[in-house]
Amino acid sequence: MNLGHKKALASKVLRVGKNRIIFSPEALDQIKEAITKQDIQILHKDGIIRIRPINGRKIVIRIKRKIGPGNIKRNVRDRKQEYVKLTRKLRNYIAFLKGRKVIQQEVYRDLRKKIRARAFKSKNNLKDYLRMIEIDVDNLSPQVKATKVDTKIKKVAPKRKKSKK
Known part of the structure; x- marks a missing residue:
């Protein structure tokens, strides 16, 4: 059956x-x-x-x-936007410190590599690391803290002349 x-x-x-x-x-x-x-x-x-x-x-x-x-x-684009936002913020901050001669070139290079590797979760996390390696970031005046270093350089394309026929 x-x-x-x-x-x-x-x-x-x-x-x-x-x-x-x-x-x-x-x-x-x-x-x-x-x-x-x-x-x-x-x-x-x-x-x-x-x-x-x-x-x-x-x-x-x-x-x-x-x-x-x-x-x-999660959306990959969202994660990338988070990453870009954080890295720009941290890179601006270390460029600012380098401009004020708070950190040397070797430390700056090392920090850039660590930022790219996502070693720091936030700006405060970076500041804690700098304090740990005995770099004084607390004694910057309030006016100096508020200023931001402009790291972007605009490239202007040359204008072409129109040929007359």
């Missing part, structure tokens, strides 16, 4: 896979007569059609796979 169609119908009605459907061998005639979804549900309530339990820890593994830093879906 081929009951493959009944098994497929039962799996659809009971919302489990075909391999988890178990027919009791004593009542195969009743299963053969079942045509509708309602018949399958009645047979399930009577215990003629059973569902095999899940073995192992598949649910735990499925839950664990969802968690993790690689599965956090």
Whole structure:
């Protein structure tokens, strides 16, 4: 007796896979007569059609796979904009310190490399690092702190002369 169609119908009605459907061998005639979804549900309530339990820890593994830093879906553009904003701020700050001769060229180069490698989370984090390597950033006057170094150089393209024909 081929009951493959009944098994497929039962799996659809009971919302489990075909391999988890178990027919009791004593009542195969009743299963053969079942045509509708309602018949399958009645047979399930009577215990003629059973569902095999899940073995192992598949649910735990499925839950664990969802968690993790690689599965956090954030927009790449947003992360890049954050990075650009922070690096510009920090680079301006160390350029300002270099202009005031608070830091030397070697320290400046080292700091630029660290900023590019995202070693600092914020401007305060950078200041803490500078204090740690014994560079005094606290004694700058309030007026000096407010000024900003303009590091951008605008390139002006030469104007072309229009030829007359």
